[in-house]
Amino acid sequence: MTRYLLRRVFEALPLLFLITVAVFFILQLLPAGPLSVYENDPALTTEDLKRLEERFGLNDPIPVRYLKWLGALVQGELGYSLVTHQQVAAMIGERLPNTIYLMTVALGVTLLIALPIGVISAIRQYSWLDHLATLFSFVGYATPPFWSGLLVIILFSVKFREWGLPSLPASGMFTLGSDGGVADRIVHLILPVGVLALFNAAHYTRYVRASMLEVVHQDYVRTARAKGLADRSVIWAHALKNAALPVVTVIALDLPMLFSGAVVTESIFAWPGMGRLFLESAFRFDYAVLMGVVTITAGLVILSTLLADVIYAWLDPRIRLS
């Protein structure tokens, strides 16, 4: 098991390396290079820019600069933002927990919706419940989060307030100026989590259904039934545990997509997360921050695929033992 995991880590490292190389080189394609931030600043003369280039070591060839960046990364340094002059690591450290918080809750709610719906539509295949679930997933899949986001804000925040009903907050993680109590935080989660969960559950319902359908006709399920186990425990304990295997893989492979979904959701609901940090930095060409966010996200995605492998091995003894 340890050896298996070590091997997976060593396979993942070159991937991370390649991604940072690719992004680093793409960023050099900016017309004015990393100093694009200053390009339109009338207070800076061409000579100033030259001096800055000198000071930041931007006259070195690109590979040399990449190696310097990599060297700093190994020591836990991500550099400084050219716009806010804060440490990139600190900026990310401030935003990342907010994104993880939103994504974890959203993933939890997604599974709470997708698991029961998927299982029920598999055991009642072609029933009206199954058809309804299929309709739900087609509709959910076709509803882009930025649209459903606007619609729920209009309905639950704007209209509800107009009608004098209790309305939901449409932005931020907690009411500004308040102490951000638990109830307040939960209320702020409802809309963004709802939007993310609807979109993701549409996908996962199909995976759970497909994977459950494969499992329920297997011999050991029949054996469990023949032994006289209650239907409920056969389905929810025996079958679901095995049906969960492919679903775990799918979720792990989907994490990049979940991160992407977070960019949109964070932007609509003014959620102070990493997706929005990235978007803001892209608009102002804040190159050190972009590089930092990309590296951290890629690292997290790779880490979570590893985590999926561990869960997979835990769910399936055949992998653990071989």
Place this chain on the structure above:
Amino acid sequence: MTASATIERVSEPLGAATRPALSQRTLAWRQFRRHRLALAGAATFLALCLTAVLAPVSPYDPNRTSLLDRFEPPSLTHPMGTDDLGRDELTRVLIGGRISLAVGMMAMMVSIVVGTLVGALAGYFGRAVDSLLMRLTEMFIAFPQLFILILLASLFGTGFWTIVLVVGLLRWMPVARLVRAAFLQLKEQEFVTAARALGAPTAAIMWRHILPNALSPIIVAATLGVAGAILTESTLSFLGLGIQLPTATWGNMLRAAQNDMTTAPWLAFFPGFFIFLTILSSNYIGDGLRDALDPHKQF
């Protein structure tokens, strides 16, 4: 595909006595027709394309502003109301559909071409070529695509072709995997060995003999790919990185609608509803095609 070909050959003498043998295409069409939602999807999609093409017939100019008619709610003269500059929303939605649908289809074609090329090379040549190309594919899959999209769009500008290329070049991976799997299986078949024995050049074997047999999964992926590409394009536009105003796209119209959610909520509804219809209909078409082109379901 091969399985159905065999079955067809075997069943031909039996069927020939009663009715003429049916071509693959006829069989697929018959199966597709039975999928009522797919038919409805095809009709909706065609209608969307047609209205987008015919949009200039509208009496309104999509970009002409008229400050006296700002924020008019939907009415008979403006079925979808007017926006913050008094432009007719319906005309803009239809004109915006041209960009969104065109980007979607072009980007899909880019991703199909790249995906087929990568998948075919990896599947046919195997060994080092395969592992190199598959590592590349994995690298693209492992990455939060929207981040790269945002990066590329902010660096290379937001012209039509840039967006097509950027969206297309980030969506070829599933196609590459499908095509690779099909090539891996097909290259071991007798007809490939026969072609090789007859001295057909490698390129001819790959593109003329193997590829036509791998078309079904590619067609299905292409249909679903249009939906995905339109979703990606409108996400970019929504974030302000797609094609820029005043050119209307569904995404940038929704972006603009964000500012007027209290005064003009209808502006946030219609462009999104058109995205919804497009994605829903192309997914149903894809679903129907998957059934229709699946040889196991034809009999």
